Amino acid sequence: MRTRTQSNDHSTSGAQIEQPDWHRLLICWEDGRFETDLDPSDISEFIKRKDHLVWLDIQAPRDEDIALLRKEFEFHPLAIEDATRHRERPKVDSYDGYYFLIFYAITYNEDKNRLQAELMSLFVGANFLVSVHQGPIEAIDNTIKRWQQNEEQFGRDVGVLLYELLDAIVDDYFPVIDQLAERVEDIEEQIFERFRNDALQDVFGLKRDLLNVRRIVAPERDVLNILIRREVPIFERNTILYLQDVYDHIVRITDSIDTYRDLLSSALDAFLSVQSNRLNQILKVLTIASIVLMTDALIAGIYGMNFEYMPILHSPYGFAISIALMVALSLGLIAFFRWRKWL
Amino acid sequence: MRTRTQSNDHSTSGAQIEQPDWHRLLICWEDGRFETDLDPSDISEFIKRKDHLVWLDIQAPRDEDIALLRKEFEFHPLAIEDATRHRERPKVDSYDGYYFLIFYAITYNEDKNRLQAELMSLFVGANFLVSVHQGPIEAIDNTIKRWQQNEEQFGRDVGVLLYELLDAIVDDYFPVIDQLAERVEDIEEQIFERFRNDALQDVFGLKRDLLNVRRIVAPERDVLNILIRREVPIFERNTILYLQDVYDHIVRITDSIDTYRDLLSSALDAFLSVQSNRLNQILKVLTIASIVLMTDALIAGIYGMNFEYMPILHSPYGFAISIALMVALSLGLIAFFRWRKWL
Amino acid sequence: MRTRTQSNDHSTSGAQIEQPDWHRLLICWEDGRFETDLDPSDISEFIKRKDHLVWLDIQAPRDEDIALLRKEFEFHPLAIEDATRHRERPKVDSYDGYYFLIFYAITYNEDKNRLQAELMSLFVGANFLVSVHQGPIEAIDNTIKRWQQNEEQFGRDVGVLLYELLDAIVDDYFPVIDQLAERVEDIEEQIFERFRNDALQDVFGLKRDLLNVRRIVAPERDVLNILIRREVPIFERNTILYLQDVYDHIVRITDSIDTYRDLLSSALDAFLSVQSNRLNQILKVLTIASIVLMTDALIAGIYGMNFEYMPILHSPYGFAISIALMVALSLGLIAFFRWRKWL
């Protein structure tokens, strides 16, 4: 039906060759029977029958897909407009007969060492779910697969579908958070164990990533809070319990992010202090070395004076005595600085 | 009708020659028919008929315009007073039969490299919209033009007019935000890639701009929140959905501004650290150089001593040996500092 | 009746000669007729008649004035006690039949370069206003004068009196805020354009002033918020609109103060950075100079060695060659440091 497997490593930036950038998947469930080979123009018929449950997933929507949303579902133009944008803020809008949600799938792309956030628009009605997104989102594919395999567990409630999808999305946040936590620990190690002078840029990049994740997760928490607080007529009471669970996870994630931001800013302070301390220590040692050298040079200078009468000038051991004096003074100074704990 | 095109590059500061500083535009819509050639003194008649929709736009109001507001619309003296000031805070005041709003159009003037904020006062009644402002505001002109061209889309609802206007105003914020984002990135590049010593003043200027934009946008968010939360009898239920959309945009903008402020303050920390680090590195290298020079000078000093008996003093290779000793010591010291990672 | 004009430049601190430190002014309005030559012991009679409007202004209250408040108005002992203190926080207390307000008049004393805050206690009843303060407050005098001259505009509503007074008080804040803004700009200029090493103390003083003004203005905003939100039976609905206007102004003032505090703390960061940068630049130049001098001294030291056989020692051009060598090395080093961008 779809050639999705080879498009899994597709990403929004960069040019790939020969990958189907688009797909549309329509599943209709009718009391234990799944149909996937449907004519999209029949959607309006299906969603009228309350015992059907329809999921339409659109990736990289084309004009004909948008037309479907307008004609078959009769969604509000504002919601459709939002669904095709790329930089919307997570939110939930309540329309007559359906909810419009914006959520983000966040993945950590190890190759590019970058976080990627993929916007996902959801239309949730009493017996339909429409998901619209640009790039592929694994959580959607997996949820659909699990629905088809565990039909009886999902029941006929659209709320369970939504829960399974959001739960999969939010569960994918945890590896991202873990990776951020690892980078915080890495930075601490770079500061305290093996000092690296360019940890600063890492701190800055990590701070940017934390800010970006927080900017997505914080409003998503609000979205879930609205869904579980407000009376949502299209969900059953039991579904709210499940969404509460997703909410708890997302609260834990924001908690973690705030903790890491706090730790990161301490790490920055620590880095600056350790860095300036190391430089100052070196300067101190060098300055002490210059004191020792100057003292020796003073001895040499004194014996370089042209007075006619100077002690030991004509003694055969004069030179050796002066060199010994230099060595003795140098050692004495070093001992003194050690004793003063300056070295 | 108006000679507006040549007044488009007009700005509040600086002297231009021969530009019409003033205009007044009155449009009355009556079921599909626009009239623009109207006697202002008939306004009070028009707004009595509920099937009329009137938009009065006043730029750089003169005394006779203020008189119009007082006599034809019978606006409250306080609202009129606020409409003619230049430094009001965005707000919405509810009067009997109309709302008074203050909003700002923000543009980025590339020539002067400065943000410009133009105050716009709006009186919104059941079937009229009055906009008062000092300089020209493109969003107003464009919205009027679009109204005249897409009459059927706008309908007879003043709320749609208001939505179209505020949407145009807020859409114009995005390029301003993008320009601020660019400047943040520019500053980061100035810090990490090609260090510029005077990035500090840029940071300061950008911080000031972010604060100023935030000071306008944050209360505008409150204004929109009041409009969509409070029951506003002169808007239809559908209009609220549209205003919600403008609200979402402005929330996204304040989010972005807060993120950029956070990034900017990290950038400042990073700048100070990189700057002090660079200076300290130079000082370190210079101090090491002085250690090398002092060591060599000590050798010279020692052979400048006037002892009668000194080794190799009378050897023909004495000078060469001493110079070789200096070179060897210098290279040894440099190797030592390299090994200690001080260089 | 009063010799107020010569007491206008009176201030709470410092000794002035021969100025009437005290005045009491009692005005009673009775449908278009003002009476000022009244026996204070008749007040209790006047305020019983609802068509009278009484304003009693007391400066530097004496025991007999306090007795008036107690006997004629029968104010609560707590309110009277608060009215005679000097360090109360702005607030509004609701008593039976009247409100007790504390507000501050803030002026900028140019001679002493200091902000002065004068506490003003107000008792606001259905048909009376009592103002108590220590030093003279221009806004009170002006409001009374305007009341006597524009009687018809004020009407018989005590709320309008209160609005006119608070509006005059708050309007006087703007020059103070402008002066603070000017000082912030002055400090920025001191940092970026012509660096002044003692800008730090200015920053500190300005911060103190901003904190003090904020400490007065923030609770005043709350006072006005209470007055316009809570149902205040002694004001007419229209009066609330006017108080809303004062509220808007005071919100704008607190906004400005917060912005200036933000800018000031950036300015402090900038100052510290610029200051340390300038010092480090100087140290860098001096260190480079010492490197050059040490190099030259090394040459001199080498030719000061006492070896029997040294090149060009006996040449007539030896000295000139060595000096030329020094000059060449110095220029070379300077060129090298320039090329490395260290100078």
Added chain:
Amino acid sequence: MRTRTQSNDHSTSGAQIEQPDWHRLLICWEDGRFETDLDPSDISEFIKRKDHLVWLDIQAPRDEDIALLRKEFEFHPLAIEDATRHRERPKVDSYDGYYFLIFYAITYNEDKNRLQAELMSLFVGANFLVSVHQGPIEAIDNTIKRWQQNEEQFGRDVGVLLYELLDAIVDDYFPVIDQLAERVEDIEEQIFERFRNDALQDVFGLKRDLLNVRRIVAPERDVLNILIRREVPIFERNTILYLQDVYDHIVRITDSIDTYRDLLSSALDAFLSVQSNRLNQILKVLTIASIVLMTDALIAGIYGMNFEYMPILHSPYGFAISIALMVALSLGLIAFFRWRKWL
């Protein structure tokens, strides 16, 4: 009855000799007649009669006192347990028939230069007040004395007793705050007028004191807010007005503390800047001195070279000329650095 006078300078820490560490005072008022010589076991009888007003004050409670609370008043075990602890947070708990409050008396002990906070537990019933504390609290003694002397002013309302006590407690905070304010000013002076290098430890100690006072005062503000907001059936409406007054004072105190914390953190920034600036200034002057010395040494080094032919070497004025050259160069350099504003 009590030997309290000699126990007034008692404090919780340190060993004193022969001071009655304990006292219990029971006062019963019955329509104008005070009785102090009562059998504690009759308390349960007294508090049944609604026209009696009982105050029981216990200092350094012993087991028999605790038994009194349990048997005569039948207080809840939790409240009794809290009343005998030393580190509780200020709070108000509502039990059946009485309120349990925790408040702190704060005094500044000049001898030890330390703030002392004495926990005071209060049980407030319809016609009784029980105060429990470890060390002596002057405000309690004074309030009891004033009650006995101004019986008619207090009336039969337990709320007035509570107000008088809390007012006395909170009034004692003001000298503490003034002392903190003085220390903030002292620190500013130490920074700007006569720099003291160890001001840092003072800043730290003051910050700790401010935090500790805030930690007591902020929850006390909440306690009072609860008492005046919530309908408290055992107080008369008039009493609320009085408690509002105490609330206002405590709000003013927290305001002040926050201001001083703000000023203190600016003071810390200022201190660090001034300190580092002074050190850098010294380093700059010393570095300039070394440049001057090195220049002179170079001259000496040049004339110390062993070339056969050197100018003025054999002139009788050679030495004087060289010294003059050194002096001239030194003065020239100093003038140059002055001109560059480096000195």
Added chain:
Amino acid sequence: MRTRTQSNDHSTSGAQIEQPDWHRLLICWEDGRFETDLDPSDISEFIKRKDHLVWLDIQAPRDEDIALLRKEFEFHPLAIEDATRHRERPKVDSYDGYYFLIFYAITYNEDKNRLQAELMSLFVGANFLVSVHQGPIEAIDNTIKRWQQNEEQFGRDVGVLLYELLDAIVDDYFPVIDQLAERVEDIEEQIFERFRNDALQDVFGLKRDLLNVRRIVAPERDVLNILIRREVPIFERNTILYLQDVYDHIVRITDSIDTYRDLLSSALDAFLSVQSNRLNQILKVLTIASIVLMTDALIAGIYGMNFEYMPILHSPYGFAISIALMVALSLGLIAFFRWRKWL
């Protein structure tokens, strides 16, 4: 019944030998009679009889224990899933007929110098309490022991059981907080009394611990707030009073943590300042030493010049005079620097 004594020092990390890692304890109370030797499969029978009170404690749950929860108690799958995870956030979820709570036991492991947090899941029904945890939790064991010994004090209320357990858990937080307070004081001492250069890493570790404790305690405060605010039908009114007490303690703990965080960040500032100050002091002394040495070297250099005519060159006291001059100049410079307060 259980071999718990030897498993008390068990901890989650590290390998111990031969310790029963698992236990399950089932206690049923029936009007004064305890039964512990019960068949778990009878639980569903017991909890039907309202005069029974059942506590099931499970450590390191195995599959058969999970099955018990599912079959006998019929808990919701989501709650059971949460109960077997290790990183949940403290929370309270309300299900039909029971509450699900997550709390943490925090202990300070002195051997490893580390805080350990042990997750504890609680199911609280009208007449049962189920506790699930991985490692051993002393507070649970102690509470069960106290229940069995003081049966009459606990009564038949499950709320009292919960209170006793949470109180024991929260009481165990205080030593942890005290230990954190001690470390803060220790760090202050390391900064001000005996400076230790590596206090920074301690600051960082302590900050991390404070953040981690706060992350547990803050949501626990919310949990208790929900329990005492919301009407919880399975608790008696009296129980709420007790939970209020636990709530007060946990509020005090969060207060303390916030204070320590504040003190810690001041301590960090102080540390950085003291550290940089010490380094700068050393640099200053060293620079002054170099000035003295350079001055002496200049004297030596001057007398090393090769002029034919120089004063005292041929005097027998010349050398002594020059050395005396050096000593005098050195002492003079040191006196000068002392007088300028630079030393």
